[in-house]
Every structure is written in structure tokens, then in C-alpha cells.
Amino acid sequence: MITEHAAAQWDLELDDLLVSIGHRFGRVELRRRMRDYVRGLLVPVARKNSWQLAEQAGHRPPDGLQHLLAGSKWEPDDIRDDLQGYVSGKLGEADGLLIIDDTGFIKKGTTLAGVQRQYSGTAGRTENCQIGVFAAYASARGRALVDRELYLPKSWTEDPERCRAARVPDGREFATKGELARRIVLRALAEPLPIACVTADSAYGQDNRFRRLLEQSGVGYVLAVPTSQFAVGCSRIEVLFAQAPDEAWEEISCGDGAKGPRVYHWAAVRLPAVAEFDYQGEVPHRMRWALARRSIRRPDEIAYYLAYAPLQTTVQELVRVAGARWAIEECFQAAKNECGLDQYEVRRYVGWYRHITPAMLAHAFLAATAHQAREKGAEQMGQPGPSGSQRPRFGDFLAACRVRPPHLSGHRGRRHALNWSSWRCRRQAVARHCHYQRRCRTIEGRSRRDRP
Numbered sequence: 064m065i066t067e068h069a070a071a072q073w074d075l076e077l078d079d080l081l082v083s084i085g086h087r088f089g090r091v092e093l094r095r096r097m098r099d100y101v102r103g104l105l106v107p108v109a110r111k112n113s114w115q116l117a118e119q120a121g122h123r124p125p126d127g128l129q130h131l132l133a134g135s136k137w138e139p140d141d142i143r144d145d146l147q148g149y150v151s152g153k154l155g156e157a158d159g160l161l162i163i164d165d166t167g168f169i170k171k172g173t174t175l176a177g178v179q180r181q182y183s184g185t186a187g188r189t190e191n192c193q194i195g196v197f198a199a200y201a202s203a204r205g206r207a208l209v210d211r212e213l214y215l216p217k218s219w220t221e222d223p224e225r226c227r228a229a230r231v232p233d234g235r236e237f238a239t240k241g242e243l244a245r246r247i248v249l250r251a252l253a254e255p256l257p258i259a260c261v262t263a264d265s266a267y268g269q270d271n272r273f274r275r276l277l278e279q280s281g282v283g284y285v286l287a288v289p290t291s292q293f294a295v296g297c298s299r300i301e302v303l304f305a306q307a308p309d310e311a312w313e314e315i316s317c318g319d320g321a322k323g324p325r326v327y328h329w330a331a332v333r334l335p336a337v338a339e340f341d342y343q344g345e346v347p348h349r350m351r352w353a354l355a356r357r358s359i360r361r362p363d364e365i366a367y368y369l370a371y372a373p374l375q376t377t378v379q380e381l382v383r384v385a386g387a388r389w390a391i392e393e394c395f396q397a398a399k400n401e402c403g404l405d406q407y408e409v410r411r412y413v414g415w416y417r418h419i420t421p422a423m424l425a426h427a428f429l430a431a432t433a434h435q436a437r438e439k440g441a442e443q444m445g446q447p448g449p450s451g452s453q454r455p456r457f458g459d460f461l462a463a464c465r466v467r468p469p470h471l472s473g474h475r476g477r478r479h480a481l482n483w484s485s486w487r488c489r490r491q492a493v494a495r496h497c498h499y500q501r502r503c504r505t506i507e508g509r510s511r512r513d514r515p
Contacts, residue, residue, distance in 0.1 A: 076428075080149065081097070087142060089136060093137060097421065099122070100421055103119050103120055104402045104421060110406050111406045116128055131417070133413075139419075140416075143209075146209060147210070148255060151256045153205075153431035154205045154434060155202065156203060159201065160258070160259065161251055161258045161261045162206075162261075162387070163391075164199075164388075165214070167183025167184060167190065167192040168194075169192045170192055172191075175193060176411060176415055177214055177216065178191060180192075185395075195211050196211070197212075199394045205434045206393065207426055207427040209251065210251060211247075211420070212247060214238075215235065215238070220235065229411050230411040230412050231412045241270040248261060249280075261284045263286050265288050265289050268287045268292075274369065277371065278371055283370070284370065285354070285370045285384040285388075286368060288300060288369050300369070304353075312329065314359070315382045317382045327359060332352065332353045333350055349374065350373070351369070354385065355367055356385070402423075
């Protein structure tokens with residue numbers, strides 16, 4: 064059971080976090096709106112868009128929160144830097160992992176920045192959606208999203224008028240998801256985040272420039288690759304393991320899942336060593352590896368990995384890193400379900416960043432709070448997770464950290480609800496009228512063009 068004292072303490076810590084980013088806003092009104100916005104993302108609201116967050120916070124119309132996302136002057140990249148510093152202090156460990164992956168945001172229409180029909184791993188099919196490339200930081204203390212980039216397809220970057228309407232910066236050119244991932248990694252390495260290794264799926268692991276960047280930065284990696292991948296100085300990676308004897312496969316768990324340990328058969332092959340000079344002139348040696356993961360029940364299902372790590376690294380450690388890649392999927396699920404990561408209604412390029420970044424900040428706060436609760440021996444809040452830790456049930460934290468709107472209950476609360484209902488009806492009626500007028504003008508214009 065969560066005590067009132069613990070809930071009050073978490074509320075004070077949230078205030079401290081919001082105060083720490085207050086210097087990024089030039090006006091007190093913006094600081095207060097950001098405070099209400101982040102707090103609203105932590106509250107169990109049906110849908111966390113500007114309308115419902117404003118109603119929950121006790122604002123009259125949602126104009127203030129909409130202005131925060133669309134027209135006010137503040138840089139979401141500054142909040143991202145503060146977020147990474149916060150995660151470093153709360154969850155950082157020397158053996159921390161940086162996980163790269165992308166997720167889709169299914170949307171309607173064609174005017175949202177970066178939207179088009181494209182494959183979304185979230186939906187498992189081709190949908191009209193936006194794609195964001197994200198980085199998550201994971202350690203024994205917890206995991207949280209720390210960076211993001213919006214993917215712009217060529218259909219956008221080759222259409223200046225469309226980009227101008229969505230307020231895409233003039234210098235924004237087409238960049239592949241691999242290039243966006245490299246930018247994210249370089250930013251993370253420049254921040255105080257302690258990163259020992261990077262992991263990602265085959266969409267990024269097959270990028271030779273991405274692997275070379277990590278090697279030149281002195282950071283280890285365990286990256287999934289397709290079966291057609293060529294290993295360094297060798298043939299295709301599947302050929303390396305095609306004739307592997309039975310004793311080469313070892314049964315190892317790559318971490319705990321929802322139904323217990325995730326056990327597979329693993330095989331490893333050492334590739335040529337890499338020698339590099341560090342700043343002191345010493346020559347630390349690192350080794351490249353090729354890994355294969357074979358299903359116990361279905362031996363034909365084999366996944367492959369390329370790894371880069373110090374010589375003393377064991378196969379069990381590489382397997383642990385490969386299994387930790389799924390932590391970012393848990394981050395996506397928690398951030399979308401509990402912090403409204405995908406519940407935005409912004410259309411412009413900068414508006415996407417201005418919603419996603421506060422949502423990531425709210426999720427990082429929940430992750431840090433969960434770690435503190437485990438450290439203090441609080442009430443058991445979940446099922447046993449990796450390394451014997453307790454995986455938090457975020458709903459308990461949301462109920463404990465619920466922020467009550469400033470209006471009071473009773474008559475004043477009813478008046479507030481009635482005012483909001485009346486305002487929403489008027490706004491919807493005006494929007495419907497304008498929409499019908501625009502449709503009628505479009506149909507009339509087509510009729511005139513079709514006349515002889």
C-alpha cells in the first residue's frame with residue numbers, strides 16, 4: 064500500500080524536477096504551463112491532448128497549452144539535455160546500455176510533419192503514420208527514453224511547399240533512420256550518461272557506418288543483423304554457423320520475460336581483434352564477435368548478431384546485452400499507455416518535439432520513482448524482473464501522484480465542468496461550420512472546372 068507520505072514525497076520530487084528545467088523558459092507563464100502539462104501527463108486522463116489536460120489543470124480554454132506546443136519560444140532540445148542529466152543522476156551506472164529503436168504513431172491525414180503510408184513495427188503492417196527514432200537508457204536501476212528524432216521521408220524533404228506548411232526547418236534534408244541513430248548516439252556520448260554498450264535491431268546493425276562510429280568512439284555494441292550480413296573478413300554470417308557442431312551451442316538465458324527466463328541456444332565466433340590507441344598511448348585490444356541465437360523448440364529459427372567488446376568480455380555478458388534490447392519496447396509501451404507519448408494532436412514539426420520531450424520527461428520521472436521505491440523497500444509493486452529487481456506497476460504511481468485540479472469540488476467544480484462543456488460545444492460547432500463551407504467551396508470549384 065502506498066502511503067500518503069510517500070505520495071507527498073514523490074509530488075515534491077516532481078516539483079524539484081520541474082523547477083530544474085524552469086530556466087529554459089523566459090516567462091513565468093510558460094513555466095507554469097509546462098508544469099501543468101507534465102503533471103497532466105502523469106494523471107489518469109482518458110486522452111492526454113491539450114483539451115483534456117487543460118480541463119484537468121483547471122484552465123479555461125486550452126489556448127495556453129496549445130500555445131505552449133505551437134507558438135511559444137522555448138527549445139525542446141534544451142529540455143532533452145536536462146532529461147539526460149536527470150536520467151544519468153537517477154538511473155546511471157557504469158555498465159549502462161543505450162538502446163536504439165523506432166516506433167510508429169498511427170495518424171490520419173497528410174498534413175502532419177513526416178506522415179505517409181509506411182511500415183510501422185507498432186502496427187505490424189503498412190499504415191498512415193509518423194515514425195520516430197528513439198534512444199532508451201537501461202541499467203540495473205531502471206530504463207527510460209532519453210532522445211528522439213522525427214523521421215522525414217523523401218516525399219517530404221523533396222516537397223519544399225509541404226515542409227514549409229509544416230514548419231520544417233529550412234536546412235532539414237533527408238536522413239535515413241541510421242543517420243538519425245548516429246546523431247542520437249553522438250549526442251548521448253557527449254552527455255554525462257555512462258554508456259558501456261549500445262544495442263539495436265537489424266535495421267541499424269546492418270549499417271556499417273553505424274558500427275564504425277561506435278568502434279571509433281570506443282563504445283561496445285551488440286547489434287542484430289540480417290542473415291545476409293557479411294562478417295568482417297569472412298563470408299555471410301549464416302555460413303559461419305551453418306556447420307557448427309552441437310557442442311558449440313550453449314543454453315543461456317538472455318533475461319527474464321513475462322513467462323520466466325528467456326532461454327535459447329547460443330553460439331559465438333571470435334572475429335579478428337581490433338587494436339586502438341587511447342589518450343595515454345596504451346593499446347587496449349577489443350574483439351569483434353559473431354553471435355547466433357537458436358530457438359530451442361524451433362531450431363530453424365536463428366537470429367544473428369555482431370558484437371564489439373573488450374577481450375575479457377564473456378559470451379554470457381554479450382547474451383545479456385542482446386536480451387536487454389527489449390527494454391526499449393517496455394519503455395514505448397509504458398510511455399504511450401501512461402504518459403501520452405502518442406496522444407498528441409500537433410501538426411507541425413516543432414510541435415511533435417514539444418510534446419514528445421515532456422512525455423519522455425514524465426516517463427523518466429516514473430522510472431526514477433520506481434527505483435527509489437525499490438531501494439527503500441516499499442510495497443511489492445510488480446512481478447520479479449531482471450536481476451531480481453521489482454518491475455514497477457506504473458498505475459500505482461499514477462494513483463499516488465495524482466494531481467488534483469486547482470478548482471474545488473462541489474458547486475464550483477460543477478460550474479467548471481459546465482463551462483467546459485459549453486465552450487467545447489461552441490468550438491465544435493464553429494469547426495463543423497468551417498469544414499462544411501470549405502467542402503462546399505471545393506465541390507463548387509470542381510463543378511465549374513467540369514463545365515464546358
